[in-house]
Amino acid sequence: MLLHNVMRELNLLPEQIIIFDYDTHWAILFGKLRVTVAEVLGDLALAIEHVGSTSVPGLPAKPIIDMDVVVETSAQIPKVSERLATLGYVYEGDKGIKGREAFVCPPNKARHHLYVCPRDSEALKFHLLFRDYLLKHSNEAQRYGCLKRELALKFTNDIEAYTNGKTAYIQMIIERALKDGY
Numbered sequence: 001m002l003l004h005n006v007m008r009e010l011n012l013l014p015e016q017i018i019i020f021d022y023d024t025h026w027a028i029l030f031g032k033l034r035v036t037v038a039e040v041l042g043d044l045a046l047a048i049e050h051v052g053s054t055s056v057p058g059l060p061a062k063p064i065i066d067m068d069v070v071v072e073t074s075a076q077i078p079k080v081s082e083r084l085a086t087l088g089y090v091y092e093g094d095k096g097i098k099g100r101e102a103f104v105c106p107p108n109k110a111r112h113h114l115y116v117c118p119r120d121s122e123a124l125k126f127h128l129l130f131r132d133y134l135l136k137h138s139n140e141a142q143r144y145g146c147l148k149r150e151l152a153l154k155f156t157n158d159i160e161a162y163t164n165g166k167t168a169y170i171q172m173i174i175e176r177a178l179k180d181g182y
Contacts, residue, residue, distance in 0.1 A: 017152045017162050019060045019145075026054040029110055030065050037069060037114070040083045046070045046119055051127040053148070056134045060145040065112035068100075068127055074118045077101055081116075089114060099123040126174050133177040144169060 030050040038045055052066030053059050071080060081091045081103075088106025095102045099121030103114045117124035134141040147169055155161040 015157070015159060017062065017156055017159060019149050019152045020063050021060055022056075022058050023054075023063065024057075026061075026063070026065060027057075029112075030054070030067060033065060033067060033109070033112060033114075036087065037067070037084070040087055041069065041080060042083075044071055044076055044080055044083070046072060049124075049128065049131075051131050052113070053144075055131050056141050058138065058145075059134065059141045060148060063111070065110070066127075067112060067114050068124055069114065069116045070119050070124060071116055072119060074099075074101075076118075077116060084114070084116075097123050129174050129177040129182050130170060132182055133173050133180075140173060144173075 027050070034048045034050075038048055047070040049055075049068045049070065050065070051068050052064075053061030054063070054065050069080065071077070081089075081101075084103055085091070088108065089103040092102040092104055094100055099117055100123035101116045103116070105112050105114060115123070117127075134144065144166075147166065151162045151165040155165065
């Protein structure tokens with residue numbers, strides 16, 4: 001077991017996908033992260049949004065905060081990246097998703113995903129649509145929570161399969177939100 005723990009610590013084993021019941025501390029943690037990031041970015045950040053499953057009360061999730069930093073344009077990304085680096089964030093690029101620049105969180109902070117998005121970014125729009133729809137439709141949030149638990153059991157060590165399993169549902173909710181005028 002010790003070898004297993006060491007290998008996981010060194011990222012030599014795949015991460016196990018575990019879904020937790022909603023925790024009210026996620027909102028508190030987001031608030032703390034938001035303050036820290038806002039202080040260093042100043043007026044470059046138009047908004048800092050709590051997105052993803054941890055932003056929806058009652059929704060089970062992996063205990064990883066997702067946050068979108070909204071900036072005016074993509075031209076500001078280098079300056080934002082420079083300032084975030086002072087906190088220990090490492091720029092990863094868009095990781096294949098246009099309009100969403102990813103940053104690895106500092107090792108001394110609670111695990112979270114930080115993305116920087118121009119205000120007109122489709123990635124930002126979809127994050128907000130999905131969150132806002134689930135906030136207003138608790139039945140859909142419950143369905144999504146059940147799907148996540150099923151996928152986590154089925155694909156315990158396969159994050160790609162787990163993520164792919166959620167894609168059709170997420171797309172359906174975004175289409176519904178757009179149709180409903182969100």
